[in-house]
Amino acid sequence: MTMSRLGAQPTEVIDRTAKLRFRWNGKRFDGFEGDTIASALAAAGEHVFSRSMKYHRPRGILTADYWDPNLLVQVGDDPNVRAGHRLLEAGMDVRPQNVWPSLHRDIKAANGLFGRFLTAGFYYKTFMRPAWLWPTYERVLATFAPGGKIDLDTPHRYHDKRYMHPDVVVAGAGPAGIEAALAAAAAGARVLLVEHEHAVGGHLRYSSSDSARAALAELRAALDASDVEVLTNSTVTGRYEDNWLGIVQRNHPIAVERLIKARAKVLVAAPGLIERPYVFSGNDRPGVITSGAARRLINLWGVKPGERAVVFTANSDGDAAAADLDRVGVEIAAIIDGRDQKRVSSAEGSSRALQAVVAGGNRIEADLLVVAAGWTAPTSLLNMAGDRPVHDPAAARFFPSDPPGNVLATGGLAGDGRIDELRAHGAATGRLAAQRAAAVAHRLQALTARARPVEGNEPAWAPDERTPLGRDPHPELYRSDTHGMVDLSEDVGSKDLVAAAREGYDSVELAKRYTTATMGPSQGKLETVNTVAAIAEARGETIAQVGTTVWRPPYAPLTLGALAGRVFEPVRVSSIHPWHEANGVSTILAGQWIRPDHYGDPAAEVRNVRTNVGLIDVTPLGKLDLRGPDIPKLLNLLYTNKWSKLPVGKVRYGMMCAEDGVVLDDGVTGRLAEDHYLMTTTSSGAGSVWEWVENWLQTERPDWKVHVTPVTTAYVSINVAGPKARELVGRVTEGVDLSPEAFPYMEVRLATVAGVAGCFMWRIGFTGELSFEIHAPSGHGLHVWEALMDAGQDLGVGPFGLEGQRIMRLEKGHFIVGQDTDGLTLGPSTGLGPLIKLDKDDFAGKPELAWAADRSLPMIVAIQTDDPNVVPEEAAQIVRGNTNEILGRITSARMSPTLGRSICLGQVEPELAAGGTKVTVLLASGERISATVMDHHAHFDPAGERLRG
């Protein structure tokens, strides 16, 4: 085949005054604005664009559009670009993929020589055993696999995301789709018209007939004058529940791609038809193209597809292609009419000197074989809506059966007709869509609290009274009397499918997975029906009997960038965060919180707290404001211990268990006033505990009077810890007597701190030191922190982070829910059995905890390694002697700066829980070390004298 640029065509979309220079395969080429990469290369005489996946056969243009399986190229750092669709840009560096060492001398084409061994399931059968060779197989196969190269240094580009709520979305802007959009908009609907190609018009764009050109001009003018929002080079990729649509917009001015999530009231599917290749020997040779490709090349880009053509046609589009070829001076060597039972049997010879062999043996020399064998109805969006299209052998394609009422098909998907008939059907569909959308809109508005009140009654659901489109008869043409390629993307031939059927993979879904037919970049758009036909033939059945695969999202392949969109990763910080950043903090991401981990030396921070005083920002601590007379009842229900008699001014520790008895959360709750409490939760449990509380109050105890408000970030929380904490807090606090007698351990006071009124202060201590935890209104949080820092200079005050706090809590043996407990840790395993009050009437998880009380359970215990310098990994297993029998694990381990030795918490089987028991810890290195279970959880100050001081 020898392609070349023609003179100006009346329908062409190229601007011959705008020349674009680009590179292909290392050489310089020129094209025009409006060219696709493929059309520019074709005009320059290029005829091989890729090598096929398995056999590395040379491949040229087949369909010259998005679905062309042979036109996947690398553009710069962008792999798998569809050269049949992507518009040419100046300076593009376009390279072939899957070729080695070069496009024209591909060594792997040797596969073609022994291709008969690469049959169905070849990879499964050959590279299965022995399993230990898999890494080698993978390496070898990877060099043979198609696909471009990913540049790991590619800059992050802007992939946008947005939501939309159109009344009607029309997928496909052919004549029917445009009319549907216009009619729906004229009826008052907000309409989004989405076209996969770069311009609206569908098949009218590449038709040279006067009537088609007139219709296209008229439709474009009407669209321009309408309120229809038109997205070209965009695809409705999926339809989900309640008409939730994924739409990828590729023509956005500032974003590389934009993913639109649209809730359409009605979806109109008007994707048109996709021309189906014909299966015969040599049907994948360069020079064999579809009739649509010939017409696109000629009419859109002014490219002459060859010099001497054989046209195999079974329909009017094939006839139109022959007429176009003839008009632009391509010699028509022969027209083989499929409607007269004539068939093309094979294509032989080289790509520049093709021989078409007609069934019966007649050979015709040509450099182009144009095939018009029929259509595939891309029913994907209907499939996704639950429809199961039905095959009509008389028309040789599938038709919709019974899609839901908010999904309407029009255009070629719905039937055949002249342009005016297609347009009339489209317009009727648009009117129906608008009527139904109005009913949906009315209902949504009536049900939505914030919406404007509706007027009148809900419009009736409009009946479908459209005049159906007819169905043109079409011969069933799937495979000729020879075998050829069915799936050009995956190099699967009809022979492979017959073999698969013979091996028992004779259902479509099985054969598809076994042979990988329809699983390549064309995603079944070209090859599904021929796949089904091959299996039907092997089974001696009809296509309708065999059935077809169900098309699932996406309609067209998506980039990962489009799916990721703009990534929303919320992070939260306390009001004190600017101070941390200005003071050398190392942060750690805990859930969504950016928290101070340390300020350079966590061990030094620990020593300072143990000797002087330190401040830690514990704002993420969950805080729930509780108000109402029934709070004691609520606390009794949520916590395992008793809350009926907590006096005003006191705080108490509590553990929450879920209904299965597993530890859910823990924290302290203080009574601020008669009917006002502040509950704290773990930082990670703040959200889930709130929902848990709401669930109890709303569903189980709706008569209780308690209002719960999350105030986690309404207050900053600062823990002031260390022997000099009282001295420091006293310097900035007004109105509270801080003496141990007046304000003892586990009490709470309302205070003014650093001039900020409305602060709560309580004496608790996760670090084991004398501690005052100050909860100050967030809008003054930084001020309070800085005031404490300023006031404590002479006391040696310094900040400490999460790591220091973790070390100190481990020194004290306090467990952390989720770290030292897991999804199976029952309440008593924490060692807090005495806090589980089974004599209460009811509380969450009570029955399980009652039954657990009679059993021996794994226990959380403090453990010290016998070698004080070894810190086991967290999650290191505790095993029996030299066996691998697991008896527990280390849940927390640190080097204690205070004790100068390794300290741990762990969970062990009951038999190991007694103090003094020797256990064996299996380190990640494989080494086994001995360790001892301690009498108390606290490695340091077990009597708790320091914190009560």
Added chain:
Amino acid sequence: MAESPAFESPVVRSYEFSSGGPLMLTDASPTTKWLVRGEVGGAAAERLDAPFGSSRDAGGGALVLGSRPGEWIVLGPADAVASVVAGLDGLDSSEFLTALDWTHGRALFLVTGTDAPRMLEKVCSLDWSDAMTPDGAVASASVAKVTCDIARHDDDGTPAYMIFCDRSFGQYLFDALIDAGNEFGLSVGPAGP
């Protein structure tokens, strides 16, 4: 509350401010906000007269937002808010009614401009059309993956939205809104209630 130290906004980064533009984003976090909770159909509900999903101008610059069934956000100048809240005292002693100052707990941002609905479509899945979210509407939804309360309160015919979120998300959300507004020429207004 003693007002001695200045209120620290959750938005701590500095921006080039503009006093006008077709699409404006303003940090109004210091605005006084109270959360009132009562009973659906109770005396307070009747007095506040802003059922769930709607809002009402309560005079003196105070707004009452029906933020949830039986829940209201009252915001505006401190004295006007205080007078609305005080007006609920002693309405009906049998009604379980609570109120708390939420000023420090919630960041508040204002988005104003004709393109504001299109900007919000980039960060929130609600339908921002006039029919579904008219002037005066109140809703809660995820905005850039942060749960927010949102109230539409048009500025002399121009669409305007108040967005409330947990204070700790304030800086993140402010930046996410700037990113969403960039393509519409968003400018950042000077902070203030």
Added chain:
Amino acid sequence: MLLVPCPNCGPRNSADLRYGGESHARPDPATATPQQWRGYLYLRDNPAGWLRENWYCRSGCRRWFALERNTATNEFRNPPAPGDKRGGKA
């Protein structure tokens, strides 16, 4: 994405809600046998058809509610009455 008919907010994307699973009455903890209690914890009918289930309108009104859904077709029915009369400034 499924539209879930929140009785307070109106139809909302399912991502705005937390799915609370099948509706099961909590047995009386004072008298529940282990079989009854663990049925409440772990056993689900999981029918292909109508199912009464719980939802929490997490991003919206923050109210738990129960309604029926046909798990085969995703139709909803019998939502509870809304917790507030509906508004919208006229």
